[in-house]
Amino acid sequence: MTPEMQAGVGLSLPQGWAIAAATWVQEDVPTITAALLAAGGRIHPVTAFLACFFGIWLGDVALYLAARWLGRPLLATGLGRRLASPEAVERSEVWFARRGLWLLVLSRVIPGTRLPTYLAAGFLRVSLLRFCLVTAVAVAVWTAAIFAIAQMAAPTIEDWLQRRPDHLWILPLAVFAAWLAARMVWRSATWVGRRQRWAQWEFWPAWLFYLPVIARYFQLSIQYRGWTLPTSANPGMTTGGMVGESKFVTLLDLQRTSPEFTAEAWLLPEGPAHQRRVALGQLIEIHDIAWPYILKPDVGQRGVGVRLVRDASAADEYLASTDARLVVQRYVPGPCEAGVFYYRFPHEDHGRIFAITEKIFPEIVGDGSSTVEELILRDDRARLIADIYLRRFETRRGEVLAPGVPLRLVEAGNHAQGCIFRDGHRLHTEALAACIDAISRRVPGFYIGRYDLRYSNEEDLRAGQGFQILELNGAAAEATSIYDARTPLRQAYATLFKQWDLVFAIGAANRARGHPPDSLQTLFRAWRRARASIRTYPKSD
Numbered sequence: 439m440t441p442e443m444q445a446g447v448g449l450s451l452p453q454g455w456a457i458a459a460a461t462w463v464q465e466d467v468p469t470i471t472a473a474l475l476a477a478g479g480r481i482h483p484v485t486a487f488l489a490c491f492f493g494i495w496l497g498d499v500a501l502y503l504a505a506r507w508l509g510r511p512l513l514a515t516g517l518g519r520r521l522a523s524p525e526a527v528e529r530s531e532v533w534f535a536r537r538g539l540w541l542l543v544l545s546r547v548i549p550g551t552r553l554p555t556y557l558a559a560g561f562l563r564v565s566l567l568r569f570c571l572v573t574a575v576a577v578a579v580w581t582a583a584i585f586a587i588a589q590m591a592a593p594t595i596e597d598w599l600q601r602r603p604d605h606l607w608i609l610p611l612a613v614f615a616a617w618l619a620a621r622m623v624w625r626s627a628t629w630v631g632r633r634q635r636w637a638q639w640e641f642w643p644a645w646l647f648y649l650p651v652i653a654r655y656f657q658l659s660i661q662y663r664g665w666t667l668p669t670s671a672n673p674g675m676t677t678g679g680m681v682g683e684s685k686f687v688t689l690l691d692l693q694r695t696s697p698e699f700t701a702e703a704w705l706l707p708e709g710p711a712h713q714r715r716v717a718l719g720q721l722i723e724i725h726d727i728a729w730p731y732i733l734k735p736d737v738g739q740r741g742v743g744v745r746l747v748r749d750a751s752a753a754d755e756y757l758a759s760t761d762a763r764l765v766v767q768r769y770v771p772g773p774c775e776a777g778v779f780y781y782r783f784p785h786e787d788h789g790r791i792f793a794i795t796e797k798i799f800p801e802i803v804g805d806g807s808s809t810v811e812e813l814i815l816r817d818d819r820a821r822l823i824a825d826i827y828l829r830r831f832e833t834r835r836g837e838v839l840a841p842g843v844p845l846r847l848v849e850a851g852n853h854a855q856g857c858i859f860r861d862g863h864r865l866h867t868e869a870l871a872a873c874i875d876a877i878s879r880r881v882p883g884f885y886i887g888r889y890d891l892r893y894s895n896e897e898d899l900r901a902g903q904g905f906q907i908l909e910l911n912g913a914a915a916e917a918t919s920i921y922d923a924r925t926p927l928r929q930a931y932a933t934l935f936k937q938w939d940l941v942f943a944i945g946a947a948n949r950a951r952g953h954p955p956d957s958l959q960t961l962f963r964a965w966r967r968a969r970a971s972i973r974t975y976p977k978s979d
Contacts, residue, residue: 454485458493465494469581473588487585495577498556502569505560542569546576639927640859641822654935658942667945668938669956671913674883677956678945679912682964686736686765688881688910695880699873701892701906703767705736711757714764718753721766728768735975736763737968739914741852743975759976770906772892775799776862776899779917780874781886781940784947789875789885792937793917796862801846804839811835813845819858820847826856830977850978859921865899873902881910885944888915913941 460468469490476486542555559569639647659665669678674691676683685703692700704721706714721727733756734744743760746769747753757764775797782789800820802813810831815821827847828835839845848856878884890909898904917937920930949955956964 454481454489457486457489458496461490461493462497465497469494469584470588473585476585477588483585487581490581490584491577494581495574498573498577499570501556502560502564502566505557506563506566507560542572543576546573546580638822638923639930640921640923650931651934651938654938658938662942662946664942664945664949664955666955666958666961667949668913668941669961670945670948670953671886671941672884673948673953674881675912677913677961677964679887680914680961680964681739682737682968683912684736684763685734685738685909686763688912689765689767689907691881691884692877692907692910696877696907699877699891699905699907701768701770701908703765706733706764706766708761708763711754711761714757715754718757718766727766730769732765732767732769734765734767735760735971736765737971738975739968739972741850741855741857741978742972744850744852744855744978745976746849756976760971760974762971762974767908770892770908772894773799774894774896774899775890775892775908776865776905777859777888777890777918778870778874779888779915779919779937780878781944782875782878783944784885784951789878791866791871791874792940793919793933794862794865795918795921796860796865798858798860799846799848800856800858801844802839804841804843804845806841807838809836809838810845813839814847820856823856830856848978852978855978859918861919861922861925863919865896867900867902869902870900871902877907884910884912885948886941887912888918913945 457468457472472481472486472490475481476483542559556573659667664670666680669680672678675688686705689700689703693702702725704725706718706721709717722731730746730748732744733747733753735742738744743762745752745756747756777795777797779792779794780789781792800817802810802817802820804813808816811828814824814827814831820827830847831845850857874889877889888911889907890911891905891907893899893905895904917933919925920933945955
């Protein structure tokens with residue numbers, strides 16, 4: 439290395455340290471940025487390469503060592519013993535010793551696999567020397583490839599930097615945007631290939647499906663001059679029903695104003711599991727609650743944590759799994775369930791039904807020879823979301839159902855939990871609309887949202903009678919009829935756009951009547967609390 443180059447390296451050391459540190463937060467973006475800066479002559483290429491290499495490689499080794507030193511002590515705890523037996527760990531060590539080399543190599547090029555692979559390597563005690571050698575070679579090849587590609591683009595980059603020297607800050611931002619776009623495309627492609635369900639948009643990942651809806655939300659926020667204006671749509675609900683609202687408080691309003699249409703519910707406060715067992719037993723005795731009954735979180739979304747409790751052991755298991763506030767609710771067998779989306783402007787005397795969703799609870803039927811898993815994978819629709827069902831029936835995968843014996847795959851009437859949705863417009867009648875409107879006008883501060891209700895037959899529902907309300911969701915609720923597999927994607931977005939148009943318009947009307955929206959800080963805090971609670975909820979039935 440010439441003295442000039444050595445001087446250049448010395449001058450670039452602070453930048454090198456910064457790049458190396460950045461790779462511990464996120465590897466790809468700092469590496470690409472460093473390669474582009476080196477190609478443009480803004481940092482010495484040797485310093486840039488070594489900073490990326492050692493930053494990434496030492497981070498990999500740190501993950502390995504953390505798992506190796508901490509993994510076995512955690513395994514000795516009660517939780518560790520429930521997660522993995524010593525025999526299972528021993529079998530995994532043998533398997534990883536045979537195939538781990540290729541896993542370590544492939545994880546370098548497959549997004550999202552490095553963290554679990556390196557932690558597994560440490561936990562399963564792969565040879566430290568072998569791990570260091572394999573990852574060092576993989577990191578060196580990967581980094582060199584990125585730098586080679588950047589070098590090919592060097593003339594264009596240099597020209598841009600010379601013409602816009604004051605806009606250097608745009609370069610890492612552009613790299614991040616390009617990396618994010620590439621990652622989204624990769625995730626879409628691998629998801630499609632893995633599930634083979636791209637043509638059925640109802641099964642798209644939420645982050646992909648809601649991109650146009652998010653854009654619409656921003657457009658309406660600018661139009662109505664309020665980023666959190668939907669929180670004013672229902673002044674009687676926490677955050678207007680956007681996030682963090684109490685299901686029990688809303689049910690209490692319904693029980694007080696329309697008891698004949700509301701499934702009875704009671705609140706089980708937070709506290710130690712043994713105290714809540716006693717409190718639950720008292721509720722059951724005082725209110726004569728029969729088996730089965732429903733246990734669900736007081737704050738939740740997308741049907742998370744909803745359980746049909748059939749016996750005392752199931753109740754004990756649920757209470758031991760989470761310390762969140764819970765709602766105890768009488769079970770309404772139905773057998774039919776629907777979602778009715780309603781809205782009313784504050785200045786109007788009467789509201790109207792926007793959409794109705796008919797819910798179908800899928801089931802498999804035993805043949806005396808096939809396991810539960812085989813029956814699920816054999817069903818044309820169930821196999822598309824088999825991961826949801828198989829997690830729910832983890833302990834029954836290998837069970838063989840007797841001929842003709844049905845197994846209901848989901849109890850929670852939620853699309854995310856595997857319930858089938860159909861456009862239920864055929865159930866709409868003037869009598870039903872009048873009944874829902876009368877119920878809604880008696881709920882303080884409610885103007886837009888969705889009722890989830892169960893009923894025994896269609897004739898009673900159309901007549902506006904014979905149903906029981908399970909929940910009432912506020913401004914963030916959806917007109918879930920869009921998830922009918924027969925609904926074109928364009929029509930689904932049109933419905934959602936119209937729904938959010940109504941939410942913002944009603945929010946603006948309430949704002950004008952003296953109900954200011956919540957602040958972004960308030961909304962964020964409610965979201966953060968809800969997310970923290972949701973992580974503790976058990977699987978839904």
